[in-house]
Amino acid sequence: MNDELVLDMNVCLPLRDVVFHTLREAILRGDLKPGERLMELQLASRLGVSRTPIREAIRMLEQEGLAVTVPRRGAHVAKMTLKSMEDVLEIRETLDEFAVKMACERISPEQLKRLRRIKDHFEACTRTGDVKKLAEADVSFHDAIYEATGNPRLVGILNNLREQVYRYRVEYLKNPDNYPVLIREHKAIVEGLEEKNPEKAIQAMHEHVENQAAAVKAIIQMQT
């Protein structure tokens, strides 16, 4: 119960948004654990705000699937069962393949250039062994593909789905044994996009997400 929970007051957004982002980060980082109660008064005093922005942030987390509220009994961090994780992962597989297919048709030369740079940066990060940076680079890589679809709604859904598995994804990235595979997969995906070859890109993405899905499931089962 150490105070990892501090608001970034330098941002001039409504407090509800600052609280929302703070709580989301805390949940994804694991500072707020699945099942942990989100008590308004407690959070309000910890973050130094009133209950109102807390409540609104909870409503937002609820719609994102990161929190669950039971009427008259308050909210808690959503629990992640193996089943619900599998549910998320199978949707992600479908949409990630769709995204790379669309990106194949729509990606611009500049976006492709940027994607190559991000891919190289990811490789560089595997050599430093900085897991945090690596995770960021991985997120950037997929974001670059999402953006190239030109479909903001799809970007939103995929980001939300990624959120759900974020914690376990980080575990996967902690094991350097996976790095060569990841680099090879990223390379194949980029090649597919460069060649405007949807079949290749989809196939590469399929293997990529399937490997990650298997790893994530293994990690979850280990934890139980």
Added chain:
Amino acid sequence: MNDELVLDMNVCLPLRDVVFHTLREAILRGDLKPGERLMELQLASRLGVSRTPIREAIRMLEQEGLAVTVPRRGAHVAKMTLKSMEDVLEIRETLDEFAVKMACERISPEQLKRLRRIKDHFEACTRTGDVKKLAEADVSFHDAIYEATGNPRLVGILNNLREQVYRYRVEYLKNPDNYPVLIREHKAIVEGLEEKNPEKAIQAMHEHVENQAAAVKAIIQMQT
């Protein structure tokens, strides 16, 4: 500005949920039009509650993509451009096909029986010409397939996507010329599921959603 907006107080849910459902219905029915401002005090007095539940409901609508809020300037009903509708429709195509594929693997005999009943009910509704009932039957049909995937997260996403096109979908259902096509498509989908033939089911669903997508786009362009 007639008072279509009345709360159903017979439900014993928190007011925020009642307000949320009321506002969502109003938006989907078109009583609250795209771009229309959602002013807290006004809604509060119209619905006979305080601002607090209104604000929480707006936060929920926001996360669902039905409302947009600009800090310090309040919320308005999300506008639906042709582009954003196309974005939604192409995701829906992908996920609807995925859903029917999964349903093919996982649907239980009881669920299949129920689906057949709903299909027949839909056909019956086309003969009465009651568009409201027809829309409900169509929703039920797709819901039955979604449920059969056994993936609640997928159900949630698909319901949300359907929401976005709901208004225009109803227009499509107003034209009896479309009924024979719809009945044929539903029949083909059910057959695919009965035969546990994913290729057939996916193909049937593909044609079904593609036709609807084309119709919806046509309707939108007519309105401009």
Added chain:
DNA sequence: AATATGAATGTTGTATACAGAATACAAAGT
């Protein structure tokens, strides 16, 4: 006449107050 200024009004953002439900714990009864 056109633009700038400023007060008045309206609206959102946040805090707080109060009522009612849920929970926990202790004492009494079986």
Added chain:
DNA sequence: ACTTTGTATTCTGTATACAACATTCATATT
């Protein structure tokens, strides 16, 4: 010892108060 009931406490649900910002319209100035 176990269940039950009563009570204190905690927490949520809702309303309201107040401050800060945005908008509007009238007035003044160039």
